[in-house]
Amino acid sequence: MIDFTDRLSRAALRMQESEIRKMSTVGARVPDLISFAGGYPDHTTFAWDDYRSIVADVLSGSDSTVLQYGPTRGYPPLLESLGEIMKHRSTSVMTDELLITTGSQQGLDLVGRVFLDAGDVALMELPTYTGAITAFRNVLGTLVGVRQATDGIDLDHLDWAFMQQRAQGRRVAFLYLTPNFQNPTGVLLSRAKRLALLNWAARRDMLIVEDDPYGVLYFEDSATEAETRPVKADDVEGRVIYLSTFSKTLTPGFRVAWLVAPSSLMTKFEAAKQATDMCTGTLDQRIVHEAIVRGVLRRQIPELRRQYQRRRDAMEGALTTELPDSRWNRPKGGFFIWLELPRGVDGEALLTTAIEQRVLYVAGTAFFVEAPERNFIRLAFSGAPPARIVEGVGRLGRAVRHQLVGRPKNCITP
Numbered sequence: 001m002i003d004f005t006d007r008l009s010r011a012a013l014r015m016q017e018s019e020i021r022k023m024s025t026v027g028a029r030v031p032d033l034i035s036f037a038g039g040y041p042d043h044t045t046f047a048w049d050d051y052r053s054i055v056a057d058v059l060s061g062s063d064s065t066v067l068q069y070g071p072t073r074g075y076p077p078l079l080e081s082l083g084e085i086m087k088h089r090s091t092s093v094m095t096d097e098l099l100i101t102t103g104s105q106q107g108l109d110l111v112g113r114v115f116l117d118a119g120d121v122a123l124m125e126l127p128t129y130t131g132a133i134t135a136f137r138n139v140l141g142t143l144v145g146v147r148q149a150t151d152g153i154d155l156d157h158l159d160w161a162f163m164q165q166r167a168q169g170r171r172v173a174f175l176y177l178t179p180n181f182q183n184p185t186g187v188l189l190s191r192a193k194r195l196a197l198l199n200w201a202a203r204r205d206m207l208i209v210e211d212d213p214y215g216v217l218y219f220e221d222s223a224t225e226a227e228t229r230p231v232k233a234d235d236v237e238g239r240v241i242y243l244s245t246f247s248k249t250l251t252p253g254f255r256v257a258w259l260v261a262p263s264s265l266m267t268k269f270e271a272a273k274q275a276t277d278m279c280t281g282t283l284d285q286r287i288v289h290e291a292i293v294r295g296v297l298r299r300q301i302p303e304l305r306r307q308y309q310r311r312r313d314a315m316e317g318a319l320t321t322e323l324p325d326s327r328w329n330r331p332k333g334g335f336f337i338w339l340e341l342p343r344g345v346d347g348e349a350l351l352t353t354a355i356e357q358r359v360l361y362v363a364g365t366a367f368f369v370e371a372p373e374r375n376f377i378r379l380a381f382s383g384a385p386p387a388r389i390v391e392g393v394g395r396l397g398r399a400v401r402h403q404l405v406g407r408p409k410n411c412i413t414p
Contacts, residue, residue: 074100181334
């Protein structure tokens with residue numbers, strides 16, 4: 001067999017499999033496994049009957065372009081609908097500032113290829129979304145971490161990290177962040193910090209990449225629409241590149257998301273997308289557009305808020321009972337709880353025992369670009385009903401207790 005190692009590009013040599021995707025293959029091999037690993041919507045929330053009706057109409061044959069190639073920018077009526085959606089998010093955009101992407105992951109890939117040369121710096125939250133880490137590392141970007149506080153990114157540390165990189169002669173391309181119910185921590189960036197970030201970006205002449213998959217999924221007992229107002233909504237200089245998706249509100253299977261950027265940048269994003277897939281699936285775009293105009297999306301969102309709030313409550317209640325020595329910040333929306341395990345319990349090492357107990361999660365180390373904290377894990381409460389969540393947390397509790405009992409006295413994992 002050929003050894004391809006010395007034939008690979010530098011970028012390929014650095015590529016790593018997604019830890020979250022890796023966990024999904026584990027789940028397929030273990031019977032009766034309860035997975036808190038993937039941030040998947042619950043399939044019971046999908047509007048199956050509406051989609052069947054939409055597909056029947058779209059594939060009636062009355063429009064011969066339905067199964068053809070489409071414009072790279074996206075299906076024009078869907079672009080118009082997105083303008084209305086952004087208006088509901090307090091953000092005014094023109095259609096020439098919009099690009100449909102094949103999932104938000106493609107949007108991150110495009111951002112990396114348009115803005116990062118090898119060695120250029122992307123500032124990232126500690127911890128941050130693994131998909132962004134992958135996208136920016138794949139283009140040989142240098143990823144530099146910025147600490148978080150309970151109300152979002154630490155602004156003092158952000159400026160310190162920026163100045164450190166500049167002092168070392170590196171080009172800092174942008175700051176990437178998820179302000180609404182961040183993946184993995186669930187943190188909601190405060191309104192004051194959103195405005196302060198824009199002031200910082202203007203002062204330092206920086207771009208901000210705002211990833212917003214969860215903003216509309218706030219829990220009505222603890223957050224409001226005003227608190228999730230995009231950073232982009234107050235951007236008067238065009239410094240914010242905004243990404244969002246229908247994966248969490250309609251279905252991830254459609255792979256339809258969007259990117260907002262100044263029109264002067266769109267030709268570059270469009271050219272980068274043409275080199276990747278020419279256009280996002282036209283049939284998927286038509287279905288999503290019809291789901292918007294027929295009111296499916298509007299009806300879905302309030303029910304999703306209620307569903308995921310119940311699941312968060314179920315997980316928190318079970319954690320309080322099963323893991324009283326663990327800590328977490330209560331998420332006000334989104335899909336995740338970022339769990340700090342008892343001191344000395346390593347999230348990666350615990351996985352083997354957890355799988356034996358038939359429960360799965362993602363170890364926190366996967367979400368750090370530097371200085372990983374080993375006693376954190378990410379739990380997704382989105383995919384399982386409350387009863388299964390309670391059972392899964394019970395299994396996790398048993399795994400942690402087993403790990404603690406089996407550890408030698410005075411042994412402290414660094």
